[in-house]
Amino acid sequence: MKRILAWLGVVVVVLAAAGFVAFLYFIPPFTLVKPEEFSRPMGTAGPDLTKISDPTERMLAERGHYLVTLGSCSDCHSTPGPQGPRIGDMYLAGGFKATRKGHGTYVSSNLTSDQATGIGSWTDEDLKRVLRSGQSPDGTSVPGHLMPWPAYSHLTDEDLHAIVVYLRRTAPIVHAIPKATEASFTDPTAYEEDYAGVDYAAPPK
Ligand code: HEC
Known part of the structure; x- marks a missing residue:
């Protein structure tokens, strides 16, 4: 037993x-x-590029898609939802909010091909300039610690062009984005970030 x-x-x-x-x-x-x-949907989101009949255009758009995915543009520039960026229905439509101490609040812009609220009416040069130097066509600048254009400034001309070709292929989504608020941009070259409340870029007292 x-x-x-x-x-x-x-x-x-x-x-x-x-x-x-x-x-x-x-x-x-x-x-x-x-x-x-987990991250697969981000890389497969966006327009169907197989429909592009011109092989050169298609190759460039595919390269652009690859760079937009790696550059994380879709992370910051897709409208946020309760489960992260809404890449299904608001892919690259903007609306992600970031606040930086001493700079104000910024909202990521609509990168879809929409004429009025997206980049549809921007010239190729306007887009490339933002990626190279953070300078917007309206004379304002995008803080480099908000959007990593200092990294993008290393893109080759060919890659910049590929990104533009790809962005032009995105489905237009009407989504108006407010411009930066209270952007007290005293020194655009200063690297200011809120490290636990300490502003290391502030002038010494
Ligand atoms: C870490 C977040 C982040 C990433 C990654 C990012 N952006 Fe941005 N981007 C922003 C924010 C925030 C703004 C809005 C800044 C402002 O209002 O001045 C912006 C603005 C822009 C603008 C418009 C500037 C204007 O004047 O309206 C363009 C074009 C742009 N981004 C393209 C891109 C592209 C292309 C990529 C990928 C290669 C990218 N961004 C990656 C955060 C990001």
């Missing part, structure tokens, strides 16, 4: 351990969803 009980105990412990391991194995996302799967 004792032996049977002992064996029963062993069986119960083994089953419990196996059950626990199975539980760990099946709780998403660790095993069911691979890390790269």
Whole structure:
């Protein structure tokens, strides 16, 4: 009788351990969803480029899509929703809000091809200038620590062109974005960031 009980105990412990391991194995996302799967929708979002008949244009647009994904443009420039950027229905339509101490609040712009609220009426040069130097056509500048144009300024002319070609292919989404508020941009070259309330770029007292 004792032996049977002992064996029963062993069986119960083994089953419990196996059950626990199975539980760990099946709780998403660790095993069911691979890390790269999480970000997959970002890379596959956007217009269907296979419909472009001109092979050069298609190649450029595909390159542009690749660069927009890697440049994380779609992260910041897609309208935020409760589950992150709404890449399904508001891909690149803008509306992400960022506040920087000493600079004000900025809202990412609409990069879709819409004429009135997107970049539809911008010239190629206007777009390239923003990516090279953060200078907008209206004379304002985009803070480099908000949008990483200092990194983008290293793009080759060909890559800049590819990004422009791609952005022109995006579906137009009507989404008006307010311009930066209270942008007290005293020194556009200063790198100011709110590091736990300490402004390292502020002049010494
Ligand atoms: C970390 C966030 C972030 C990333 C990444 C980012 N942007 Fe921006 N971008 C912004 C914000 C915020 C603004 C609005 C700044 C303002 O109002 O002056 C902006 C503005 C712009 C503007 C418009 C400037 C204007 O005057 O209206 C363009 C064009 C632009 N971004 C293109 C891009 C492209 C293309 C990429 C990817 C290569 C990109 N951005 C990546 C945050 C970002």
